[in-house]
Amino acid sequence: MSKTIYDVMILGAGASGMMCAAQLNEQSDLSVLVIEGNERAGKKLKISGGGKCNITNVNVTASNYMGDEQLIESVFAQFSKDDLLTWLANRGLKPVIRKEQYYFCPKSSDEIISILASASQKSHYHYNHTIKSLTKVNIDGKAYFSVTTSKGTHRAKKLVIATGAKSYASVGATDIGVTLAEQLDHSSKPFMPALAGLTLQPQAFWMKELSGISFPAEITVEGKVLSEDILLTHRGLSGPVVLSTSLYWSKGEVEINFLPYTSIKEVMHNNRKLLSTALSLPKRFTQALLEVLQIKDKPCASYKAEELNTLEKAFHHYKLSPAGTYGFAQAEVCKGGVKTDTINSWTLESNIVENLYFAGEVLDVTGELGGYNFQWAFSSAVVVANNMVQK
Ligand SMILES: Cc1cc2nc3c(=O)[nH]c(=O)nc-3n(C[C@H](O)[C@H](O)[C@H](O)COP(=O)(O)OP(=O)(O)OC[C@H]3O[C@@H](n4cnc5c(N)ncnc54)[C@H](O)[C@@H]3O)c2cc1C
Incomplete structure (x- = not known):
């Protein structure tokens, strides 16, 4: 077991996990550990949009998503499509518009991956760590999250579940996020393939x-x-x-x-x-x-x-x-996930377990084709990080 107790542990180094780490690093001195099963971060980002990542859309509203409208609106009110474009422009990325509505990386998905990696470089990334289980432990009267992976156990004061959903298992996708949430008394809707033929x-x-x-x-x-x-x-x-x-x-x-x-x-x-x-x-x-x-x-x-x-x-x-x-193997996303009725719609913190947060596709919020799912992953991640810092 690692002796270090991190301020924040983020499970999953995908779109939402990396953005959450980046935002925490830029807004605070909190120590951040990111756990990832793959050998590197952002594998879905890499293959997305035909290798050029459709980052967002010209029109983003709650009506482009399946999920709790009020929660989705509250997240976008805090970090909108324009906020995302400004955030990227400030770091040197100006997405190009295709078909008058889709924002893509000009050259390759690597452009957005390297921005996220560079903005989150103060975080400790543990790769090739398959997440197995999650418990709450008490040490000297204080509550911590304890996460066991294939390579050991790690502890933190706050936890973000950003493990995405289970479609495209070929790039490391699993439903572990839902399993962990259920272990901490959250309920979920079964994952179903979406954005599939x-x-x-x-x-x-x-x-x-x-x-x-x-x-x-x-x-x-x-x-x-x-x-x-x-x-x-x-x-x-x-x-x-x-x-x-x-x-x-x-x-x-x-x-x-x-x-x-x-x-x-x-x-x-x-x-x-x-x-x-x-x-x-x-x-x-x-x-x-x-x-x-x-x-x-x-x-x-x-x-x-x-x-x-x-x-x-x-x-x-x-x-x-x-x-x-066409099924999970070819679905770009999953509908379903951790139910949002026990999640605070402003902070994305659990109403059941204090200091437990969720970001990205693991939640029961799914967008249409066209950049909506990355927008959700990024916006929800920023909301989690900002509210964590403010708390
Ligand atoms: C082929 C394809 C193309 C796509 N194109 C687009 C697009 O152009 N635009 C768009 O908006 N959306 C697109 N999507 C959807 C988008 O990729 C997802 O909605 C988005 O990545 C979700 O972000 P996330 O952070 O929630 O999850 P992910 O980005 O999936 O990140 C979750 C991370 O958790 C890790 N993880 C999972 N289980 C474990 C475990 N047990 N142990 C350790 N680590 C684990 C995964 O390896 C992964 O790195 C595409 C998806 C696919 C499959």
């Missing part, structure tokens, strides 16, 4: 034949209307709009608008072109959907009213019942 039921298998085709679409799921590109794959559906759909979908139907920016009836009116040529969709897609509908591809103006109605329903209101998701 959706698999299909047999009646929609025709889409698998069109693997590789991508175009803008709009999906309505649980009352939410999401717009972005859809990608047809050999497994089912993917692409940004589908990944965000998987956050809100758990069972039942979703509705797809394959032509969100035009009205099929208007395009077809007095139009002599073949339908498959007239629509702003990949020709193969239109032909395949017509085949499913058992409607011929012919000049638009020659369709009868009844056929027009069928086409409108199919192209603008296609009902799809997904079979499931």
Whole structure:
């Protein structure tokens, strides 16, 4: 057992753990130990956004997340998207905007990782330490957290659980955070894959034949209307709009608008072109959907009213019942996690155990695709650090 008793121990050196350590180091002289199972910090950051890390989004509101709205708003009121961009700019990183909404690292994820590493260099990082268990111990009448890892036991006055969620186990992800929280009387919602592709039921298998085709679409799921590109794959559906759909979908139907920016009836009116040529969709897609509908591809103006109605329903209101998701191995995040009803929504400190804090994806807060999950990880980490320093 290490003799040192740290002021703060942070479990997990991912996005939230590193940001929390950085903020504590910059705002205080508290001694900080960060425990990480991998051989280095920020492995999900490294692979994120195709290696360029989609850090945040132009529009960040609580409505882009699944979770307690009031808690999410309170966190962003303390450290917003603009605060994050300023924090990064002050350290030399100016993210670039893609598709008018996503902020990415200009060159590589290494840029943000090295800023976080440098800002948190006063912290002690213990790598290759797999976290096993957590207890509260009493020494000379004072309460401490005692964390046992594969390499020993470490103690601290305050503890931050920042171990993320269990999707993408290939980069060290586990559900240890939920297990530890439950050991200290917190309850949780089971982790489920989110921001993952959706698999299909047999009646929609025709889409698998069109693997590789991508175009803008709009999906309505649980009352939410999401717009972005859809990608047809050999497994089912993917692409940004589908990944965000998987956050809100758990069972039942979703509705797809394959032509969100035009009205099929208007395009077809007095139009002599073949339908498959007239629509702003990949020709193969239109032909395949017509085949499913058992409607011929012919000049638009020659369709009868009844056929027009069928086409409108199919192209603008296609009902799809997904079979499931691509699963944890390929999900970018998990929904579920430690329930927030026993967490102070201003400080993110546990209402059950004093000096126990949570940051990042381990909490039951999950964002849509588009930088929302890093924004949450960073904002929640700063909130924890600032409130810890002020206490
Ligand atoms: C492929 C991929 C791409 C993504 N792209 C984006 C993107 O572009 N934009 C975006 O906003 N989000 C993206 N995400 C989601 C984002 O990576 C996570 O939401 C974010 O990393 C969560 O931060 P966190 O600090 O809570 O957890 P993590 O960053 O996952 O950090 C948790 C840390 O805890 C460590 N840990 C876990 N269990 C143990 C244990 N038992 N012992 C020791 N250490 C442990 C892990 O090794 C990890 O380093 C992506 C995710 C994936 C998988």
